[in-house]
Amino acid sequence: MKEPQIIVIGNGMVGYKFCEKLRSKTSSFNLIVFGEEPRRAYDRVHLSEYFNGKTADDLSLSTENWYQEQNITLFLNNPVVKIDREQQKVYTGNGLDYTYDILVFATGSGAFVPNIPGIEKEGVFVYRTIEDLDLISAYAKKAKTASVIGGGLLGLEAAKALIDLGIDKTNIIEFAPRLMPRQIDAAGSDMLKSKLTDLGLQIHLNKNTSNIEGEGKITALKFSDDTSLEADMLVISAGIKPRDELAKACGIEVGARGGIVVDEKMQTSDPAIFAIGECALFEGMIYGLVAPGYEMAEVLATNLCAGNKSFSSFDMSTKLKLIGIDVASFGDNFITEPDCRTIIFENKHKGVYKRINVSNDGQYLLGGILIGDASAYNMLLQTAINKIALPEDPEELILGARGGSEPAGAGITSLPDSALICSCEGVSKGDICASVTDGGCENIDDVKKCTKAGTGCGGCMPMVKDLLNHTLKSQGKYIKNVICEHFNYSRQELYDLIHIHELKSYDEVLTALGENDGCEVCKPLVSSILASLWNEMILKKGNDVAQDSNDRFLANIQKGGSYSVVPRIPGGEITPEKLIVIGEVAKKYNLYTKITGGQRIDLFGAHLNDLPVIWEELIAAGFESGHAYGKGLRTVKSCVGSTWCRFGLHDSVSFAIRIEERYRGIRAPHKFKSAVSGCIRECAEAQSKDFGIIATEKGWNLYVCGNGGSKPQHALLLATDLDSETCIKYIDRFLMFYIRTADPLTRTATWLNKMEGGIDYLRNVIVNDSLGMAKQWEHEIEKLISSYKCEWKEAVENPAIRKRFSHFVNAPEEKDPSIEFVEMRGQKRTAEWKIV
Amino acid sequence: MTESTNNWLAACRVEDAVENGGVCVKHGEEQIALFYFTRRNEWYATQNECPHKKQMALSRGMIGSITDEPKVACPFHKKTFSLNTGECLSGDECAIKTYPVKVENGTVYVGTVPKS
Known part of the structure; x- marks a missing residue:
């Protein structure tokens, strides 16, 4: 059977949201979208950020492939020009026609342009699309004075944009006696006006523009009170006009003042045609905000998938920051006495105005207005919507409790699970909490991904964050950055304290800085710091028992209780003689051999008792520890490079060996790996390493903070065309910065992901020495490098340490009889877990 | 179980035990972990x-x-276990046997009958 075909006219925020919601519910329906603008749907709410350096791409709501991935056909720059309802066909600007089963109007709105004589003159603009912004920005270059008609939300945004464009004299003309007449009252408007005036904006209220003067292009505005105002350009932002002309032309019912009439199912007078967003007229009202538009999209998408949802009147509360000034209104903001009791707080010195309307019985909050400080907006809105009983002194809601007690209102905990936190996406408190408790979300990004909360206007983010932290805490999951119950410090703090106090053993550290007896969390962490700081033999008496499982016996404990042995093979280069030694040792001690991912050889299945003798033989043949067991440098992988390869630019093997020998044995918060490629073909896969080096014509490119593993991440370019010495200097600094500041068991990629400012900040620190730490770090790492010793050599030569490599204290010669091996492909392997 | 009726196995000398760590004691086919919690001056x-x-x-x-x-x-x-009771502290439904320990004249003895 052929899928029913849905055609969406309009690719704005609501049209896009409809597609997203529909596709999240079903993959059936052929979905075709026609957009008039040349680009994919973008965030019109934050349009003015386009002037603050955001690009059209940043504002885009989807990625380039999204429509294709979702199996949606998207036509841009291709408006629908005619609809034939009888044939159920749309005709497009490029002369094609398409049949629909269901037609959705998401045509949005255009700017309302009042019919003022001279409005067609050059220098008059509207403020609606990215193209409008491009035009305004180009024209502003030659303008000294500008005016905005409209003192509403969008008009103020436009005025801000003009200031950002460098026009000093910007005027705001408003027909009504106050600014933002839909949101705030006269007193609030006064406060806002005085703040905007401070910023250099001229505000003219009660002004009716009668003419736009100028020869061909605008030079001045004339008003009905016979005053006038110079203006090199004019931005009209006097409201919106629903885009209903197509609907009107094909005979669908529209409102007298515009808007496509819809019922609570978003259905128009034609049952096959629906309208959503700012073009839809519901119960005589156009909803000019994104949240109700999204709700309409949700209603329609649900009903098309055989659900049953209805649209009902929508809360029009808003909060925004205008030129740095908080403005918010919520609930019933204009209700006055005697229908309510009003509490007003005004501080002209600070430019703060707050008004709340409380029910006559003092029980509930009905609505309010906030200017200058809207930090309480989310709580107040929730208190009003959810009819949460007010405290005895409701004034505390806007003044804060005095006398040092907790702020009234009990905060987010008092909200019911049904409380709507993100109205753009319709996400409730319960949804957000569940994403943490059941969905495993542990940070704000997870929650955003999982619930979509905060992905619309973003206004609810502080509340989402509070809910996240609160829920994590109540689960005992909250990660206050301390190590464990024994140390009330972060790793970085502990690192500095151990350094300052020159503590050398775990016990000293615990006694000096911690409490109680320690545990399996702080022991390896402190041991790692001690190793990073002093580079002493990690099994020195007292420190051996504070090492993690693998470090404790300088080998990786494997399933069954045997260990594996990995000698270092720097750069992956090995002589035939050494290969033979590895083979002989493996045969003698019956070890399974395998080539590792890091270009060396792993010998598995060694008994604890055999480790010292195995290593004695390897060391005698010139091998040393490979530190495969430690949180430190693993391998520096290399391609064969210019010595053999016909493409090679430099000798990648020699450089890899130099790097590996330089950093071997240095311990860090987590393991780290490296690679060197001799040319851009990148055979050593350097871009998947904690630091990777790729030869260029002029030197080396240095990449940092990549890793494979469960969440692969490419390394990022830190610096280009370096000579070998500079490259090493940067790596020195990079490693010390990482060792000093990373959280425990954090790979470099995650470390960078958490770093404020990201790679640019890191580059500044490493290359430009913005912290002034470079000399110290270079000195510190030099100390670590010069104190390197093979710890296996030390272990086999020290009788006290060697004594620990036996399984039974009362039968030192006997090996663990419980270890079992089975045969596979001519070698041994460990027996399966005895329990599953 | 009183001390007198247990069978005491001479496990090792105090200096053979690992301070703040464990060693493994062979008892016939059995293996017993012996811990010298020096920090608390306790044996488990x-x-x-x-x-x-x-x-x-x-x-x-x-x-x-x-x-x-x-x-x-x-x-x-x-997985973590209480040295006192053997109870699993990582939320699993398993427990380990614990044994009494005593030290006499520098020798560490483990009672080979588990504590109840």
């Missing part, structure tokens, strides 16, 4: 096998405390 003994994956490993684990409860963490998957 438990079965050496971790019940989680049946690995002979607890004597190689790190010891420590949670609030005031002494514990050992298995080196394989960091």
Whole structure:
């Protein structure tokens, strides 16, 4: 059977949201979208950020492939020009026609342009699309004075944009006696006006523009009170006009003042045609905000998938920051006495105005207005919507409790699970909490991904964050950055304290800085710091028992209780003689051999008792520890490079060996790996390493903070065309910065992901020495490098340490009889877990 | 079980034990982990096998405390067990046997009959 075909006219925020919601519910329906603008749907709410350096791409709501991935056909720059309802066909600007089963109007709105004589003159603009912004920005270059008609939300945004464009004299003309007449009252408007005036904006209220003067292009505005105002350009932002002309032309019912009439199912007078967003007229009202538009999209998408949802009147509360000034209104903001009791707080010195309307019985909050400080907006809105009983002194809601007690209102905990936190996406408190408790979300990004909360206007983010932290805490999951119950410090703090106090053993550290007896969390962490700081033999008496499982016996404990042995093979280069030694040792001690991912050889299945003798033989043949067991440098992988390869630019093997020998044995918060490629073909896969080096014509490119593993991440370019010495200097600094500041068991990629400012900040620190730490770090790492010793050599030569490599204290010669091996492909392997 | 009726196995000399760590004691076919919690000046003994994956490993684990409860963490998957009661502290439904320990004249003895 052929899928029913849905055609969406309009690719704005609501049209896009409809597609997203529909596709999240079903993959059936052929979905075709026609957009008039040349680009994919973008965030019109934050349009003015386009002037603050955001690009059209940043504002885009989807990625380039999204429509294709979702199996949606998207036509841009291709408006629908005619609809034939009888044939159920749309005709497009490029002369094609398409049949629909269901037609959705998401045509949005255009700017309302009042019919003022001279409005067609050059220098008059509207403020609606990215193209409008491009035009305004180009024209502003030659303008000294500008005016905005409209003192509403969008008009103020436009005025801000003009200031950002460098026009000093910007005027705001408003027909009504106050600014933002839909949101705030006269007193609030006064406060806002005085703040905007401070910023250099001229505000003219009660002004009716009668003419736009100028020869061909605008030079001045004339008003009905016979005053006038110079203006090199004019931005009209006097409201919106629903885009209903197509609907009107094909005979669908529209409102007298515009808007496509819809019922609570978003259905128009034609049952096959629906309208959503700012073009839809519901119960005589156009909803000019994104949240109700999204709700309409949700209603329609649900009903098309055989659900049953209805649209009902929508809360029009808003909060925004205008030129740095908080403005918010919520609930019933204009209700006055005697229908309510009003509490007003005004501080002209600070430019703060707050008004709340409380029910006559003092029980509930009905609505309010906030200017200058809207930090309480989310709580107040929730208190009003959810009819949460007010405290005895409701004034505390806007003044804060005095006398040092907790702020009234009990905060987010008092909200019911049904409380709507993100109205753009319709996400409730319960949804957000569940994403943490059941969905495993542990940070704000997870929650955003999982619930979509905060992905619309973003206004609810502080509340989402509070809910996240609160829920994590109540689960005992909250990660206050301390190590464990024994140390009330972060790793970085502990690192500095151990350094300052020159503590050398775990016990000293615990006694000096911690409490109680320690545990399996702080022991390896402190041991790692001690190793990073002093580079002493990690099994020195007292420190051996504070090492993690693998470090404790300088080998990786494997399933069954045997260990594996990995000698270092720097750069992956090995002589035939050494290969033979590895083979002989493996045969003698019956070890399974395998080539590792890091270009060396792993010998598995060694008994604890055999480790010292195995290593004695390897060391005698010139091998040393490979530190495969430690949180430190693993391998520096290399391609064969210019010595053999016909493409090679430099000798990648020699450089890899130099790097590996330089950093071997240095311990860090987590393991780290490296690679060197001799040319851009990148055979050593350097871009998947904690630091990777790729030869260029002029030197080396240095990449940092990549890793494979469960969440692969490419390394990022830190610096280009370096000579070998500079490259090493940067790596020195990079490693010390990482060792000093990373959280425990954090790979470099995650470390960078958490770093404020990201790679640019890191580059500044490493290359430009913005912290002034470079000399110290270079000195510190030099100390670590010069104190390197093979710890296996030390272990086999020290009788006290060697004594620990036996399984039974009362039968030192006997090996663990419980270890079992089975045969596979001519070698041994460990027996399966005895329990599953 | 009173002390007099237990069978005491001479496990090792005090200086052979690992301070703030464990050693493994062979008792016929059995393996017993013996811990010298020097920091608390206490001795503990438990079965050496971790019940989680049946690995002979607890004597190689790190010891420590949670609030005031002494514990050992298995080196394989960091399951932790109370050294006092043998109860699993990582939320699993398994427990380990614990044994009495005494020190006389520098020799450490483990009672080979588990505490109840």
